[in-house]
Amino acid sequence: MLNRIARNVLLLASVALPSGAWAQGFVMERGEGRVIVTGIYSHSSKQFDDDGDVIDIMDYRQAQIYLNGEYGLTDDLTLLLTPSFRDISIDDRPERDETGFQFVDIGARYRVAHIGNTHFSVQAKVRIPADTFRDELAQVSIEGTAYDFRGQIGHGFQMGGKDAFIIGxxxxxxxxxxxxxxxxxxxxxxxxPAPRVLLLANLYNTFSDGEGRNGFPDYRYHNLFLSGVYDINDTVSLHLGGLMTVDGENALRERGLLLGAWLHF
Structure with a gap:
């Protein structure tokens, strides 16, 4: 799930900020920046078939590194740049093993409005593949440019006297x-639960818009991330967690770990 995991991790990291300032996950202030380094190891020896049943497959193993840079051009507009690297291997298919530069994301996030503790933003990105990789599974196959458009609504609140938030x-x-x-x-x-500790639960749902070309079927998959963030100080944070695919059709059943660190300046 190379493409989707990248989007998930970067969105997840963007809200895991020091000092409870979760709203900055939508935009950076003018002149502020953030660099996030995230490493992921995942594997899948199972797959959801077209009926949603789990079947055995050759094990997909992936190690990935994402370098995410964000910079506040204005208080409402943040520029985004994300190069990524990967190593992928498939059991009994050594000719498919590949290591190298994966893709680069270029885009921007714009804050539309905020009302009290509720924030609204929109985001657009273009993904340019650096090294193409074709696979029968759409989550793994990367051959062409992709354009991603999204909107976010986030609300911050108190739960048991502690800071909390939810984002759609x-x-x-x-x-x-x-x-x-x-x-x-x-x-x-x-x-x-504590000033320097942030616990996160993230559910990401992907649905294909019909079938693709040249034999790509329709599919869906639902990824769950559970993780924690520790703020070493107001500048540096560490992030550790796990990911799993809880359900799907024509999709890998992923299991994996992530480790991240980022610098806010």
């Missing part, structure tokens, strides 16, 4: 390669 994220991805376009509907919940 909806989007649509247009793909120029053979797999179908995608519809996204995501929910993120965050809770701070």
């Amino acid at each position: 994220d909806a989007g649509y991805t247009v793909r120029e390669d053979d797999p179908p376009n995608e519809i996204h509907a995501d929910v993120i919940f965050g809770y701070r």
Whole structure:
């Protein structure tokens, strides 16, 4: 799930901020920036078939690194840049093993409005593949440019006297390669039991918009991330968690770990 995991991790990291300032996950203030480094290891020896049943497959193993840069051009407009690298291997298919530069995302996020503790933003990105990789599974196959558009609504509140927030994220991805376009509907919940600790539960839902070209079927998958963030100080935070695919059709059943660190300046 190379493409989708990238979007999930970067959205997840964007709200995991020091000092409870979760709203900055939507935009940076003018002149402020953030660099996020995230590493992910995932594997899948199972797959959901077209009926949603789990079947055995050759094990997909993936190690990925994402370098996410964000910079506040104005108080309402944040520029986004994300190059990524990967190593992928498939059991009994050594000719498919690949290591190298994966893609680069270029885009922007704009704050539309905020009313009290509720924030609204929109985001657009273009994904340019650096090294193409074709696979029968659409989540793994990367051959053409993709355009991602999404809107976010976030609300901060108190729960048991502690800071908490919930974010709803909806989007649509247009793909120029053979797999179908995608519809996204995501929910993120965050809770701070202590000033420097943030707990996150994230559910990401992807649905293909019909079937693709050249034999790509329709599909869906639902990824759950459970993780924690520790703020070393107001500048540096560490992020550790796990991911799993809880349900799907024509999709890998992923299991994995993530480790991240980011610098706010």
